[in-house]
Amino acid sequence: xxxxxxxVDEKCFWHSGGNYALTAPVGGLVxxxxxxxxxxxxxxKRRLYNLMKVSGLADELAVQTxxxxxxxxxxxxxxxRYLDSFKAQSDAGGGELGLRxxxxxxxxxxxxxxxxxxxxxxxxxxxxxxxxxxxLSRPPGHHCLPEWSNGFCxxxxxxxxxxxxxxxxxxVVDWDVHHGNGTEAIFYDxxxxxxxxxxxxxxxxxxxxxAGAIGEGAGKGFNMNIPLPPGAGHESYLxxxxxxxxxxxxxxxxxLIVVACGFDAxxxxxxxxxxxxxxxxxxxxxxxxxAAETLCNGKLVMAHEGxxxxxxxxxxxxxxxxxxxxxxxxxxxxxGARIAGQQPxxxxxxxxxxxxxxxxxxxxx
Numbered sequence: 001x002x003x004x005x006x007x008v009d010e011k012c013f014w015h016s017g018g019n020y021a022l023t024a025p026v027g028g029l030v031x032x033x034x035x036x037x038x039x040x041x042x043x044x045k046r047r048l049y050n051l052m053k054v055s056g057l058a059d060e061l062a063v064q065t066x067x068x069x070x071x072x073x074x075x076x077x078x079x080x081r082y083l084d085s086f087k088a089q090s091d092a093g094g095g096e097l098g099l100r101x102x103x104x105x106x107x108x109x110x111x112x113x114x115x116x117x118x119x120x121x122x123x124x125x126x127x128x129x130x131x132x133x134x135x136l137s138r139p140p141g142h143h144c145l146p147e148w149s150n151g152f153c154x155x156x157x158x159x160x161x162x163x164x165x166x167x168x169x170x171x172v173v174d175w176d177v178h179h180g181n182g183t184e185a186i187f188y189d190x191x192x193x194x195x196x197x198x199x200x201x202x203x204x205x206x207x208x209x210x211a212g213a214i215g216e217g218a219g220k221g222f223n224m225n226i227p228l229p230p231g232a233g234h235e236s237y238l239x240x241x242x243x244x245x246x247x248x249x250x251x252x253x254x255x256l257i258v259v260a261c262g263f264d265a266x267x268x269x270x271x272x273x274x275x276x277x278x279x280x281x282x283x284x285x286x287x288x289x290x291a292a293e294t295l296c297n298g299k300l301v302m303a304h305e306g307x308x309x310x311x312x313x314x315x316x317x318x319x320x321x322x323x324x325x326x327x328x329x330x331x332x333x334x335x336g337a338r339i340a341g342q343q344p345x346x347x348x349x350x351x352x353x354x355x356x357x358x359x360x361x362x363x364x365x
Contacts, residue, residue, distance in 0.1 A: 002298075002325050003130050004060075004062065004130065004133065005061065005064065005133035006136070008049060008117070008135075009113055012114050012137065012138040013046050014042070014106075014110065017102045017152070018037075018038075018103075021033045023038065023100060025100075038152065039270060043310045044263075047310055048317040051315070051331060057329045061325060064120075065117070065120075066113075066120025067116050069113075069164070070112075073119065073160055076160065077155075079147055082147045097154065098149035101150055115157045117157075118137050118157045118158060118258075118301070119160065119164045119165070121303070122258065123164070123165055125301050132289070132299070132324050134301075134304070135301070137157050137304050137305075139152060139153060140157070141153045141305070142156070142260045143180070144157075145181075145182050150205070151178065151181075151204060151205070156183065158183055161301075167192070168192075169193075169194075169256075170194070170255065170256050170258060171193075171196070171257045172258050172259075173198070173259050173260070174198065174305075175259065176197075176260050176261070177199055177264040178203055178205075178262070178271075180195065181208040183197075184225075187222070188215055189216050190218055191218045191221075194223075196224045196226070196249075197209060198241075199225075200274055201230075202227070203230075203272060210227065211225050212362075224244065226244055226359060228274070228355075233276065233339075233349075234275065234276060234343060235344075236353070237276055238287075239353050239356055240356050241284055243365070244365060247360075250291065250295065255296050256299040257291070258301045259301070260303060260305045261303060261304055261317075262304075264307045264308055267335070267342055268312050271308050275344065278312075278316045279319065285319075285320045311334065311335065312335050315335070319333070
């Protein structure tokens with residue numbers, strides 16, 4: 001068994017975005033949903049933790065919380081004027097920052113705690129206290145720019161954690177179905193952080209994530225985008241890993257690998273059109289663990305991002321954590337058979353493989 005940490009805090013489940021129906025504010029002709037709220041709600045994360053407790057997997061992990069990110073931690077990424085505005089609105093009962101990224105009372109403190117969970121996980125793995133770790137961070141972070149929140153993200157959790165644990169060569173692998181535009185932008189001109197985003201093309205944001213965005217200045221060649229077409233499934237994701245992600249990691253040779261771990265490429269996610277299963281996420285985890293063993297003594301951190309199927313996210317996350325901890329505790333995949341039956345045809349897989357091969361040529365791989 002590996003010593004795998006699981007960083008979680010009940011207060012992160014209490015983050016609230018107000019009265020929305022999906023991403024439309026309730027009012028006028030927009031009727032409230034029966035359950036209410038944004039797709040980014042606490043139930044996907046809470047149900048993952050609940051499944052781990054019921055299956056017994058949580059008992060095999062080093063479950064813990066962490067201290068919130070300090071203002072000094074946050075200032076390494078976010079300017080004071082952004083943090084001051086966020087804090088003032090939070091203290092006044094809540095508000096909205098950036099592009100429809102609302103929060104309730106105490107939103108600033110909860111977001112700082114979410115970033116703190118990622119910092120805690122990264123520090124524990126970097127120091128060798130833990131072999132690897134998973135941070136159940138909420139609100140998420142990979143869309144947040146230094147002065148502009150969007151995509152449910154209020155603070156750039158992974159970027160804040162990387163800066164808090166510097167100096168390190170860190171590789172970020174973002175398999176959330178949406179492009180990791182915030183993380184990309186923050187490190188776009190730096191060569192000490194490799195950013196890789198594997199996502200559905202033109203899902204969100206609409207204007208970022210192209211394969212031609214490779215970084216600039218000192219960061220040229222240290223950003224890799226892999227935009228896949230809607231309908232890509234298990235085989236395409238694993239082929240992209242073998243052909244693009246793993247070779248780039250081996251060329252970079254990081255001190256630590258961190259994953260922006262979204263489960264919204266699931267075949268039943270309401271905000272995407274991809275066809276991944278829990279087994280897809282398990283096998284990608286296995287591939288990264290093997291790479292980490294070779295490159296950086298197994299130092300791997302997962303930071304939870306998106307994933308909006310309350311039924312499927314728990315099984316995807318359980319598979320990842322089972323793999324990370326080398327546990328025999330298998331929860332299976334309640335929707336795996338359904339997703340397996342929806343996989344793309346061999347012809348479509350071949351088309352996507354051709355696209356990935358073209359990307360590889362463009363990246364010199």
